[in-house]
Amino acid sequence: MNIRRVSSLAATAFLALVLFGQGATAASSSSGPKLPQLDVATYSSQVFWLIISFIVLYFLVAKLAMPRIAEVLEERQERIEDDLDKAETLKKEAYQVRIEYEKALSAAREKAQDATRHAQEEIAKRSAEAESAAQVKVTVMLEEAEKRIAASKTGTEGTSGDPISSLERSVAQEVVANAVQKLIGVDVTAADIDAAIAATLEERPQ
Amino acid sequence: MASPVDQFKLKTLVPFEVGGVDLAYTTSSLWMTITVVAVTLFLTLSMRGGRLVPGRWQSLAEMSYEFIANMIRENVGTEGRKYFPFIFTLFMFILMGNLLGMIPYSYTFTSQIVVTFAIAITIFLGVTVIGIVLHGFHFFTLFVPPGMPIVLAPLLIPIEVISYFVRPVSLSVRLFANMMAGHTMMKVFAGFTAALGVLGIAPILLLVALTGFEIMVAVLQAYVFTVLTCLYLNDAIHLH
Numbered sequence: 001m002n003i004r005r006v007s008s009l010a011a012t013a014f015l016a017l018v019l020f021g022q023g024a025t026a027a028s029s030s031s032g033p034k035l036p037q038l039d040v041a042t043y044s045s046q047v048f049w050l051i052i053s054f055i056v057l058y059f060l061v062a063k064l065a066m067p068r069i070a071e072v073l074e075e076r077q078e079r080i081e082d083d084l085d086k087a088e089t090l091k092k093e094a095y096q097v098r099i100e101y102e103k104a105l106s107a108a109r110e111k112a113q114d115a116t117r118h119a120q121e122e123i124a125k126r127s128a129e130a131e132s133a134a135q136v137k138v139t140v141m142l143e144e145a146e147k148r149i150a151a152s153k154t155g156t157e158g159t160s161g162d163p164i165s166s167l168e169r170s171v172a173q174e175v176v177a178n179a180v181q182k183l184i185g186v187d188v189t190a191a192d193i194d195a196a197i198a199a200t201l202e203e204r205p206q
Numbered sequence: 207m208a209s210p211v212d213q214f215k216l217k218t219l220v221p222f223e224v225g226g227v228d229l230a231y232t233t234s235s236l237w238m239t240i241t242v243v244a245v246t247l248f249l250t251l252s253m254r255g256g257r258l259v260p261g262r263w264q265s266l267a268e269m270s271y272e273f274i275a276n277m278i279r280e281n282v283g284t285e286g287r288k289y290f291p292f293i294f295t296l297f298m299f300i301l302m303g304n305l306l307g308m309i310p311y312s313y314t315f316t317s318q319i320v321v322t323f324a325i326a327i328t329i330f331l332g333v334t335v336i337g338i339v340l341h342g343f344h345f346f347t348l349f350v351p352p353g354m355p356i357v358l359a360p361l362l363i364p365i366e367v368i369s370y371f372v373r374p375v376s377l378s379v380r381l382f383a384n385m386m387a388g389h390t391m392m393k394v395f396a397g398f399t400a401a402l403g404v405l406g407i408a409p410i411l412l413l414v415a416l417t418g419f420e421i422m423v424a425v426l427q428a429y430v431f432t433v434l435t436c437l438y439l440n441d442a443i444h445l446h
Contacts, residue, residue: 036214049235057242062291065249072256
């Protein structure tokens with residue numbers, strides 16, 4: 001709107017300028033028509049050729065040029081829409097694929113979790129079993145050991161009232177016999193040694 | 207020295223008379239013919255390939271087409287579709303006429319008031335007829351501004367009527383005056399150049415700038431003429 005107003009103002013100013021200038025030249029030369037455009041004699045031919053030119057151009061443009069331009073533009077529009085449609089379909093497909101992928105992924109994850117859980121349960125079960133089995137074994141062994149201890153205790157007590165075993169006695173007898181032989185050159189009998197041991201044991205404070 | 211407005215004088219190329227009416231083929235007619243040929247060649251040759259990805263010429267033709275298509279869609283609406291060929295022809299005719307006029311030694315037929323007025327009065331009459339055909343008597347409510355207090359009717363209605371009937375005058379004078387003023391001004395500066403000799407370089411530089419400016423005016427005025435036609439058409443179709 002603004003451009004139009006400015007341009008029309010400018011046009012008016014130019015027109016005034018030119019008409020003024022024209023008036024000055026006309027006054028100085030004072031011959032011929034003022035402005036060639038105001039020569040009415042030329043009007044009929046100008047309008048006549050304007051009408052012919054315009055009508056011819058109208059038909060050339062409307063029947064020849066415009067359908068071709070419209071066709072090309074439409075073709076392009078169709079092509080663009082076609083491409084957009086294709087892109088849309090592909091996008092949908094990709095979306096579908098993604099959903100399927102995600103589904104598969106979550107299924108796999110669930111499966112993995114299941115497997116882990118199963119394995120953990122199995123491990124817990126087995127370790128519990130092993131533990132209880134070991135417990136039983138230990139108990140049995142303990143009992144056995146206790147029994148054996150008890151048995152060994154009663155066994156020792158049962159052989160004699162001797163505070164030392166027969167093996168100890170025989171080893172002591174031999175050692176003593178040898179020692180006496182070496183020290184004083186006297187052969188001692190087992191009975192002598194026994195008697196000496198008995199005496200020593202009696203003398204020793206309990 | 208020749209007057210700067212001598213350039214607007216018509217030369218008769220082929221004398222032609224029918225029943226005492228002078229219909230001679232003049233320089234103006236010649237350049238109208240050249241315009242018709244140029245527009246047709248421009249719009250057809252450029253589209254001959256009809257490529258999906260347009261080249262420069264094809265882009266230009268398509269841009270002109272879509273420019274006017276958008277102009278009608280925005281200013282008139284879908285009802286304006288019917289008048290698209292006419293408005294497109296009008297735009298191309300004036301635009302090409304203005305631009306060809308920028309070629310030295312050519313003739314600018316849009317600098318003739320009778321030519322611009324003939325086009326403007328045709329548009330004016332056509333638009334008025336369209337309005338009356340579409341709306342009948344109701345068309346005359348166009349002269350009643352919406353929301354006008356009834357007291358102001360005796361003042362506003364004559365103003366509206368006058369402004370309506372002035373339309374063809376303003377439309378034609380705007381184009382004619384712009385073209386004539388531009389070409390006259392260029393001629394004046396060209397005259398200075400001839401008169402100043404070596405110092406004439408200054409007006410020549412100015413002329414170069416003026417040439418660019420005039421090309422802009424040529425395009426702008428074709429646009430203004432066409433857009434006003436669209437607005438008048440819109441008034442006739444939609445009243446307000």
